[in-house]
Amino acid sequence: MGELTNSFEYGLNASAKKFDGIHKYIRITDIDDSSRKFNSDSITSPDINFSSADNYELKQNDLLFARTGASVGKSYIYTESDGLVYYAGFLIRVRIKPEFDSNFVFQNTFTSSYENFIRITSQRSGQPGVNSKEYASFEISIPSLEEQQMIGSLFKQLDNLTAQNERKIDLLKQLKQAYLQKIFSQELRFAGFNDDWEERKIVDLFEERSERSPHGQMISITMGSGVVLASSLDRKDNSSFDKSNYKVVRKNDIAYNSMRMWQGASGVSPYNGIVSPAYTIITPKDNVDSGFFAIQFKMAKSLKTFQKYSQGLTSDTWNLKYPALSSIPMITPNFTEQKKINHFFGIFDDLIDKYEKKVLLLKRKKRSYLQKMFV
Template sequence: MGKNKKIGSLFNQLENLITQNERKIDLLKQLKQAYLQKIFNQELRFTGFSDDWEERDLSAISDKVTEKNKENQFSETFTNSAEYGIINQRDFFDKDISNEKNLNGYYIVHENDFVYNPRISNYAPVGPIKRNKLGRTGVMSPLYYVFRSRGVDKKYLEYYFDTTAWHIFLKMNGDSGARSDRFAIKDSVFNQMPIPYPTIGEQEQIGSFFEKLDKAIPLHQQKLNLLKKQKQAYLQKMFI
């Protein structure tokens, strides 16, 4: 077999592997969405849990973060992306949007704090709520609503906000008419959002289940990225 034929055969194998991994990623994402709906609707329950779920207002399981970066102690600005979660602002926009001189008016966001971004997008029709999983502290614009959970499993709460169940409350009590790109809701009303509240044991089980599912997606994504790089390398060799 000639050199070009060997490369062509490898190229075809890579194409098949790329397609397979793309399908796996799509299936895992679809599976996560299906489980989110069924578990938070209580259609599916983990073995050993049968107690009725309670319902608690957000104010009963969280506190609004009002700590400002008055002494400019922190300089890294975060943003809340509906698709990627809480990330460094420069990584998301490819430049700094905030003015370092004005960061003393920004809220301090610690690890595991939750952030509501009222900006509407295709991914988040009422804006996303995400948890800071960066492992470090930063600051965010006062346009965001930052809150710190208590008495609830953080992973469980994080994945509840990956559902669309809470959107109904916001749509009934908020307003997207003032600005077409931003959802408006008063803090005092936002705080009344009802949160389903199973036992802590069941919360932990649910949180761990979705965390394992989430970890599988980036592993396949890394493999896919590597295969695409290999494809590019073989393509270059074919045309040298």
């Protein structure tokens, strides 16, 4: 890589301060681990005299490389749309010569050969690190400039498509959260529903399912995805050989991890199956929509209540079995409005799932192209 560059420069040795509205400061932690985009969630400015800091201002197609710590090897390519950006001291700036394509070089940092280079080169007796001389030794196979530009452009389009879909996911999640607050506070109601919501205890809404069976597909409960098939998880099967005491789960039951209910490890089951005895299964009574309550169970107010009702001396031992859960009150609209709300948020979940699958497909496609093009 050293033969492709005009310079390797270390960044500013300056602390960060509140963003001044103009001058942005990029540090290792400001580069997204996956997309390598500038993460703008918590923008800061460098605490410096800008009149003497021109050399630390990024220019179009500058590359940055993390030189130390757990994120060593992380890369970033600057684009003017990121604004006026100065780079920090634990980053190395690389300026590529005009006869080479910066984006082509940047895309090489997503390859397995680069990952292997970083893993081997960064080994130190203390903190891992790669300095500018070592980065310069990284070997890249270079086609003609025209082909570099075509390859770089292809991957840039894939990256942009991925970023666009990730932004859609973020916006949908934000919109869903806003509607959750407004609907469950009854600030916003669907047309035709005017009755006040009642406060009812969970014992009046659900009963515990106590069936046991060794037969059926294994089901797991997660914090992020709710109830899923155990076979869909990339994890070791730790279920016991003797499943005679396993609990039966049926469609529309709510299953939850009694030790993680206060963290959101619950969900309505779309499957019939069995789960570990460590889980609790509740089944809805008449005129109760499980999906509505599965949504309410995940809300911050409910999680705080579940934590309060959990039994145990420390957070590692907190446990919320059905007898304690059953006495918790929940605000409850009529059955028709429950179903309406559940359907409404189901549309959000389906859209989010659609875009998440699209992002996963784009990332797999990029990985496949990287393996076939950069050999």
